Amino acid sequence: MTARLHTEPRLRDPDGFYERLLAVYRDLPEDEAARLSAKLILLLANHIGDEAVLDEALALAGGAPGADAAAPDGTAPAKTAPAKTAPPRTAARDAGRE
Amino acid sequence: MPTTYQNPRFDYRRCADQEPGAAAHHPVVVVGAGLVGLTAAVDLATRGVPTLLLDDDDTVSFGSRAICFAKRSLEIADRLGVGERIREKGVTWNRGKVFLKDRQVYGFDLLPEAGHAFPAFVNLQQYYPEEWLVERAAELGLTEIRWKNRVTSVRQDGACVRLEIETPDGPYAITCDFLLACDGARSQVRRSLGLAFRGQVFQDRFLIADVVMKADYPTERWFWFDPPFHPGQSVLLHRQADDVWRIDFQLGWDADPEEEKKPERVRPRLQAMLGERPFELEWVSVYTFQCRRLERFRHGRVFFLGDAAHQVSPFGARGGNGGMQDADNLCWKLAAVLAGEAPEALLDSYDAERVPAADENILNSTRSTDFITPKNAASRAFRDAVLELSGELAFARRLVNSGRLSVPYANADSPLSTPCAERDGAGPVLAPGAPCPDAPVLDPGGGEDWLLRRLGHGFVLLLAVEAEQPLPADLVALGEERPAIRPLLVSPRPREAAGLPLVIDGEGLVARRYGLAPGAALLVRPDQHLAARWPRFQAAAVRAARDRALGIAAPRDERAEARQVAS
Numbered sequence: 001m002t003a004r005l006h007t008e009p010r011l012r013d014p015d016g017f018y019e020r021l022l023a024v025y026r027d028l029p030e031d032e033a034a035r036l037s038a039k040l041i042l043l044l045a046n047h048i049g050d051e052a053v054l055d056e057a058l059a060l061a062g063g064a065p066g067a068d069a070a071a072p073d074g075t076a077p078a079k080t081a082p083a084k085t086a087p088p089r090t091a092a093r094d095a096g097r098e
Numbered sequence: 099m100p101t102t103y104q105n106p107r108f109d110y111r112r113c114a115d116q117e118p119g120a121a122a123h124h125p126v127v128v129v130g131a132g133l134v135g136l137t138a139a140v141d142l143a144t145r146g147v148p149t150l151l152l153d154d155d156d157t158v159s160f161g162s163r164a165i166c167f168a169k170r171s172l173e174i175a176d177r178l179g180v181g182e183r184i185r186e187k188g189v190t191w192n193r194g195k196v197f198l199k200d201r202q203v204y205g206f207d208l209l210p211e212a213g214h215a216f217p218a219f220v221n222l223q224q225y226y227p228e229e230w231l232v233e234r235a236a237e238l239g240l241t242e243i244r245w246k247n248r249v250t251s252v253r254q255d256g257a258c259v260r261l262e263i264e265t266p267d268g269p270y271a272i273t274c275d276f277l278l279a280c281d282g283a284r285s286q287v288r289r290s291l292g293l294a295f296r297g298q299v300f301q302d303r304f305l306i307a308d309v310v311m312k313a314d315y316p317t318e319r320w321f322w323f324d325p326p327f328h329p330g331q332s333v334l335l336h337r338q339a340d341d342v343w344r345i346d347f348q349l350g351w352d353a354d355p356e357e358e359k360k361p362e363r364v365r366p367r368l369q370a371m372l373g374e375r376p377f378e379l380e381w382v383s384v385y386t387f388q389c390r391r392l393e394r395f396r397h398g399r400v401f402f403l404g405d406a407a408h409q410v411s412p413f414g415a416r417g418g419n420g421g422m423q424d425a426d427n428l429c430w431k432l433a434a435v436l437a438g439e440a441p442e443a444l445l446d447s448y449d450a451e452r453v454p455a456a457d458e459n460i461l462n463s464t465r466s467t468d469f470i471t472p473k474n475a476a477s478r479a480f481r482d483a484v485l486e487l488s489g490e491l492a493f494a495r496r497l498v499n500s501g502r503l504s505v506p507y508a509n510a511d512s513p514l515s516t517p518c519a520e521r522d523g524a525g526p527v528l529a530p531g532a533p534c535p536d537a538p539v540l541d542p543g544g545g546e547d548w549l550l551r552r553l554g555h556g557f558v559l560l561l562a563v564e565a566e567q568p569l570p571a572d573l574v575a576l577g578e579e580r581p582a583i584r585p586l587l588v589s590p591r592p593r594e595a596a597g598l599p600l601v602i603d604g605e606g607l608v609a610r611r612y613g614l615a616p617g618a619a620l621l622v623r624p625d626q627h628l629a630a631r632w633p634r635f636q637a638a639a640v641r642a643a644r645d646r647a648l649g650i651a652a653p654r655d656e657r658a659e660a661r662q663v664a665s
């Protein structure tokens with residue numbers, strides 16, 4: 001089975017996106033934040049539309065064993081990563097294996 | 099409390115089996131004269147099989163339970179002779195609406211096409227069909243119903259089943275060859291055999307209020323999430339016969355069922371919803387629900403049907419409808435075995451066909467319940483997100499799940515079906531295993547009829563013929579052998595039929611719904627499910643498919659080939 005979920009860096013401006021992502025959550029109480037996340041996931045899931053890709057993302061995010069995360073390839077924006085104090089963040093680690 | 103319906107009372111009568119030392123034996127005993135047990139007994143009677151039907155009560159369903167009868171159940175009821183009564187008395191509906199707060203977010207039409215004898219749904223209080231099935235059983239004269247006969251214990255060995263029965267005159271015992279356990283969700287037969295009934299309990303409570311009122315609501319299923327009159331919960335509105343309306347209020351797990359049932363509690367809830375409309379309370383109950391099933395539905399000589407075999411949440415109306423389809427599936431098989439036309443192994447296919455059907459019902463009703471009753475903060479967030487998006491965005495509307503309403507199981511992996519290689523180019527092909535769809539047909543004389551009525555309750559060979567095409571010579575022989583395969587010719591125009599039954603597919607709907615090209619042959623089972631299909635009629639293949647549908651081991655290959663060459 002070929003992995004179809006893109007896990008290599010694809011955002012042109014990761015820091016900018018991250019900032020905008022946090023901005024929509026700023027000052028939201030927890031339940032509203034949860035609803036916002038849910039809307040975002042649903043919108044993006046429908047945009048992707050490919051259930052095999054979504055299943056891969058679900059497995060990866062849920063920390064399923066064998067979920068195949070691309071290793072960081074060095075193109076990650078090192079300048080913002082807290083490289084000295086923490087290991088590089090891979091998708092698999094973000095998925096809850098830490 | 100009910101004012102629109104008076105439960106009939108059926109007398110308990112002492113019978114000869116109760117005399118000391120009687121030791122009576124019956125071929126088939128059905129336990130439970132509920133919706134499913136009655137369906138089974140009447141189905142068996144239409145096939146000439148006498149049954150003894152035992153019920154612990156002396157009347158039909160008391161108070162309101164099932165109200166939504168799906169198209170397939172109506173078609174089954176029609177075959178049994180009560181379909182038209184249900185349709186006439188009941189309330190026909192095809193459409194539903196879903197509201198969030200005070201605005202509509204979604205609407206659906208379950209039967210957008212014409213040309214079916216029965217609609218997607220008829221709403222009718224469960225006691226009506228039960229009462230009519232009791233009458234129908236009496237008319238057919240092969241069912242002995244013993245009211246106030248409570249089965250207390252069941253044991254079986256390889257040879258027979260032994261039942262202990264409690265009556266107002268004390269206990270007695272009988273034996274039988276086959277036992278159909280239709281004794282509902284708390285099945286005593288199931289407990290007596292020590293069988294596990296596993297699944298999931300949902301932590302929610304619902305208040306059912308049936309009210310009598312003259313209301314101007316359209317005849318549709320209306321479902322609200324978080325309506326202004328019942329904030330934070332859901333509400334379902336359905337119309338029934340006799341100006342009775344079913345209103346279902348979600349209460350949450352913490353509600354006190356005894357308190358919530360009190361009229362002084364129920365009335366304000368209803369007034370908040372109904373405003374100035376005057377209403378009478380007909381029936382109130384509070385229920386919780388579960389989704390669970392037996393691991394297998396056949397246990398030797400004992401078969402479980404309906405709620406005794408499986409339980410689902412009411413969202414989707416899959417309980418009673420699923421149970422009627424259990425009866426539809428089992429009865430022709432049992433009749434064939436009793437008539438010596440099929441080996442007992444055919445009865446195993448009840449498990450093979452109905453366990454996956456129950457799983458499909460449980461899956462759908464579980465999904466609906468998970469949507470309606472979110473289990474944790476995350477699932478609530480997703481549910482609310484779907485609802486909020488659904489007002490504007492079509493994709494979100496498809497995620498709104500207020501109940502996926504009962505449709506029959508497609509039965510694609512049935513061991514009784516002959517696999518088909520055929521894939522017609524045009525239109526959807528009806529696959530073996532599936533229930534036969536209805537379509538309007540004409541008699542050669544021009545009289546209007548429905549295809550399903552013409553199929554009846556035996557094996558039928560549907561043959562698509564053109565006006566000029568000669569008929570195969572060996573069709574008649576099929577109809578005369580045992581078990582008979584009755585030919586039914588389907589032609590776009592009137593034609594000579596050599597004395598064989600013929601229907602005219604004037605609107606072309608049979609051809610479309612069955613994917614028929616001229617010359618195609620379809621074998622229909624006695625429960626009106628498709629057994630096999632071929633692009634061309636071939637008597638040997640038809641016989642082999644019938645035998646397969648009867649669980650008769652396939653003849654050795656060379657014999658089949660020899661027959662094919664010969665024909």
Ligand SMILES: Cc1cc2nc3c(=O)[nH]c(=O)nc-3n(C[C@H](O)[C@H](O)[C@H](O)COP(=O)(O)OP(=O)(O)OC[C@H]3O[C@@H](n4cnc5c(N)ncnc54)[C@H](O)[C@@H]3O)c2cc1C
Pocket residue numbers: 129130131132133134135152153154155159162163164165166167224247248249250280281282283285286287306385403404405406412415416417418419420421
């Ligand atoms: C609120 C509610 C709404 C529902 N709505 C729908 C709906 O809209 N559509 C739908 O399809 N389904 C619906 N259902 C489900 C439906 O009511 C059941 O699935 C259906 O009644 C099952 O029929 P049954 O014959 O298997 O069991 P039951 O109807 O429970 O009948 C069992 C019978 O067995 C008898 N019995 C029990 N124990 C013994 C014994 N030991 N000896 C002899 N007799 C015994 C009982 O007296 C009874 O007559 C609803 C259920 C509820 C609670």
